[in-house]
Amino acid sequence: IRIEASSGRPWREMGVLLRPPALCEPLISRVFARFGIPVRSYLARRWPQSAAGRYLVSLVQTIAGGCEWGHVLELMRLPHSGVSLTPEMVRFEYIVLRELPGEGLERLMELAGPLYPIRRFLERLQHVSRGLTQDLPAERWGQSLQTLSGLADPGRPRDRLTDEEVLEIREDLAALDAFPNLLALAVQAAGDDEAAVPLDRFWSLVEAVAHQTTLRTQDNRRDAVSLLDLFEARQWELPVVFVCGLLEGQFPERHPQDLIFDNQDRLALRDAGIHLRTTTDHDAEERLLFDVAATRASEHLILSYPVIGA
Numbered sequence: 001i002r003i004e005a006s007s008g009r010p011w012r013e014m015g016v017l018l019r020p021p022a023l024c025e026p027l028i029s030r031v032f033a034r035f036g037i038p039v040r041s042y043l044a045r046r047w048p049q050s051a052a053g054r055y056l057v058s059l060v061q062t063i064a065g066g067c068e069w070g071h072v073l074e075l076m077r078l079p080h081s082g083v084s085l086t087p088e089m090v091r092f093e094y095i096v097l098r099e100l101p102g103e104g105l106e107r108l109m110e111l112a113g114p115l116y117p118i119r120r121f122l123e124r125l126q127h128v129s130r131g132l133t134q135d136l137p138a139e140r141w142g143q144s145l146q147t148l149s150g151l152a153d154p155g156r157p158r159d160r161l162t163d164e165e166v167l168e169i170r171e172d173l174a175a176l177d178a179f180p181n182l183l184a185l186a187v188q189a190a191g192d193d194e195a196a197v198p199l200d201r202f203w204s205l206v207e208a209v210a211h212q213t214t215l216r217t218q219d220n221r222r223d224a225v226s227l228l229d230l231f232e233a234r235q236w237e238l239p240v241v242f243v244c245g246l247l248e249g250q251f252p253e254r255h256p257q258d259l260i261f262d263n264q265d266r267l268a269l270r271d272a273g274i275h276l277r278t279t280t281d282h283d284a285e286e287r288l289l290f291d292v293a294a295t296r297a298s299e300h301l302i303l304s305y306p307v308i309g310a
Contacts, residue, residue, distance in 0.1 A: 015226040019251040038224035047213040050175035055080035082153035088115040138190035141202040241297035246305040252286035
């Protein structure tokens, strides 16, 4: 990509196709930023993939697990805790690791001692967790958990943010804005059941909804390398296209026969009016996706694969 750009080609005339995106997209975004390559992603990001989403998931899991000290430390290491990169956190983590295992926040606040940012975080966590230890109906859970977004501290943005950092902030704001709607949808999924349930049971509904929720952040840059999955790429054509991840089992993706219904069983069910896909159908789709990838470039097509498998 840098070679093409050095010859005068605009970034917008190049694209990178991924299959499957979840394995490559985070790494590619970081590497491109390191080498000064602007990239505009057209990949649909799931709510739990956002930094704010990861923090809220970890927060609930920590509370539901009784604030086990190892989980509390993992929560505090996340950027939205507000203390992850502070000198106080380094000191506190050293103290707690010497005391493991343990659970509960009272002893942790004693260990924090004069480390004010740590004590403040633990006090806020204790205040929130007190109302989340009893069983509640789904509707009450939906109301109680809305306060958790207030514990996600994105920090103050510094001056001269890069385009990627601006997009991360926009994604976090979109994730926090979507949180109340996730709770409302989880309440709807619970139906008319008014029985009181523990936090982890209601949260499983929230996570099911969250994994189906996508975040779209506004990116108005025109001159940037496009990052696409193969399904989105069907309607694109670019002068230079890079196809990543040509690794056996990943792309083309391998589809072994189902252990319960093999191909013959599936064909018999299809004859009976029940359509189940066979490995032949999956293989045909993989060939189609490769044909799509191989025909998106009007000038140069670059196929890549890892020399050393993970």
